[in-house]
Amino acid sequence: MANLQILHFPDPRLHLKAVKVEEFDESIRTLVNDMAQTMYANNGIGLAATQVNVQKRLFIIDMSREDQPKNLLVFVNPEIINKSGEIIGEEGCLSVPGIFEKVIRSEIIKLKFQDMDGVEHIIDCDGLMSVCIQHEIDHLDGKVFVEYLSNLKQNYIKRKMKKIFKPE
Numbered sequence: 001m002a003n004l005q006i007l008h009f010p011d012p013r014l015h016l017k018a019v020k021v022e023e024f025d026e027s028i029r030t031l032v033n034d035m036a037q038t039m040y041a042n043n044g045i046g047l048a049a050t051q052v053n054v055q056k057r058l059f060i061i062d063m064s065r066e067d068q069p070k071n072l073l074v075f076v077n078p079e080i081i082n083k084s085g086e087i088i089g090e091e092g093c094l095s096v097p098g099i100f101e102k103v104i105r106s107e108i109i110k111l112k113f114q115d116m117d118g119v120e121h122i123i124d125c126d127g128l129m130s131v132c133i134q135h136e137i138d139h140l141d142g143k144v145f146v147e148y149l150s151n152l153k154q155n156y157i158k159r160k161m162k163k164i165f166k167p168e
Contacts, residue, residue, distance in 0.1 A: 001033050001034055001036075001037045002034045002037070002038075003034075003037055003038050003041055004034050004035065004037075004038040004052040005052065005053070006038065006042065006047075006051055006052060006094050006095060007050075007051055007052070007053055007095055008095055008096070008097070008161055008164075008165040009093075009095050009096045009144050009146060009157065009158070009161050010158045010161060010162070011095075013050075013053055014050065014051070014095060014139070014142070014144055015142040015143075015144075016050060016055055016142055017055070017140070017141055017142045018048075018049060018050050018055045018056055018057040018058070018139075018140040018141075018142075019055055019056060019057065020057050020077050021056050021057055021058055021076050021077055021114070024076070024114075024116060024117055024118035028058070028076070028116055029116060031049065031054060031056070031058065032058070032060060032072075032074050032116060034052075035047050035049065035052060035060050036060055036062075036072055038052060039060060039062070039094070040062075040070075042094050042097075044094045045061060045062060045063050045132060046059060046060065046061045046062075046132045046135060046136050047059060047060055047094060047136075048136045048137075048139035048140055049140070050139050050140055050142070051094060051095050051139055057076065057077045057078065057140050058074070058075065058076045058077075058140075059074075059075050059078070059136035059137070059139065059140065060072055060073065060074050060075070061073045061075070061129075061132050061133070061136065063128060063129065063132065074115060074116050075111070075113040075133070075136070076113060076114040076115065076116065076118075077113060077114050078111055078112070078113040078133065078136075078137055078140070079111070079112045079113065080106075080109050080110070080111055080133075080134070080137065081110050081111070081112050081122070082109065082110040083106035083108065083109045083110070084106060084107065084108045085106060085107030085108050086104060086105070086106065086107055087104070087105055087106070087107040087127075087130070087131065088102050088103070088104050088105075089102065089103065089105065089128075089131055090102050090103075091103045091131065091135060091145045093135070093144065093145055093146075095139075095144060096144065096145070096146055096157065096161060097164075098164075099146065099157055099160075101145070101146065101149055101153065103131075103135075103145055103148045103149075104148070105130065105131050105134045105135075106130065106134065107126060107127075107130060108124065108125070108126045108130060109124070109125050109126075109130045109133060109134065110122065110123070110124050110125075111123050111124075111125060111133055
């Protein structure tokens with residue numbers, strides 16, 4: 001397993017759109033294992049492949065607390081097929097470390113996705129799970145959560161990240 005480099009906002013590679021995974025082979029398992037190691041090493045609860053400069057429609061989530069066993073969930077080729085309601089919550093991101101802002105998301109979603117073996121699933125999600133999934137799908141679509149904020153806040157965050165992370 002490898003600890004991968006996380007891209008930091010405003011890196012233009014974070015705006016690339018991921019492509020559908022067509023082959024479910026050992027490379028997917030290796031990517032998931034490397035992403036998991038990277039996410040856990042950085043105390044994250046979610047990580048999209050695009051955040052580690054891999055343009056594949058795949059993300060992982062683990063919302064378990066420190067006192068619970070790990071519960072890694074893998075979502076390949078995710079697609080929200082229905083959404084309803086509205087929830088406002090504070091979000092953070094491994095690509096924008098140290099920044100937490102309120103974002104409006106759909107409260108309930110129905111998600112179609114494949115697992116690492118290519119088997120299709122459909123699940124209903126709400127609360128934090130719904131928010132995490134929407135956040136990660138945004139990454140796959142080339143969008144970072146700060147883009148939901150005002151231009152003033154976006155520019156402030158951009159300047160702050162450029163000071164912290166010199167161009168990678």
